Amino acid sequence: MRVRLWLPILYVIAAGYLVFGPPGAAGHGGGGEVFFYISLPFGFVSLLVQNLFKSGELAVLSCFLGGMIQYFAIGYSIDRFIASRGIR
Numbered sequence: 593m594r595v596r597l598w599l600p601i602l603y604v605i606a607a608g609y610l611v612f613g614p615p616g617a618a619g620h621g622g623g624g625e626v627f628f629y630i631s632l633p634f635g636f637v638s639l640l641v642q643n644l645f646k647s648g649e650l651a652v653l654s655c656f657l658g659g660m661i662q663y664f665a666i667g668y669s670i671d672r673f674i675a676s677r678g679i680r
């Protein structure tokens with residue numbers, strides 16, 4: 593199984609929909625808050641970036657990239673666990 597690839601892809605689709613898709617798009621609806629919550633704990637990096645650089649766009653980008661790294665690491669861990677158990 594390639595969970596390490598599918599989890600980040602699903603995250604990108606969900607994050608893209610939450611930030612740009614729902615009514616009140618472009619981060620002004622409730623989707624921006626949910627986007628932050630699915631990116632936790634790496635979402636806290638976006639708060640640090642926003643306070644350091646006073647840039648909202650950079651904060652969203654750092655939250656997005658942090659979430660991708662997080663979900664890749666989770667998928668990699670699941671792949672390793674499945675391989676060590678011999679589960680297919």
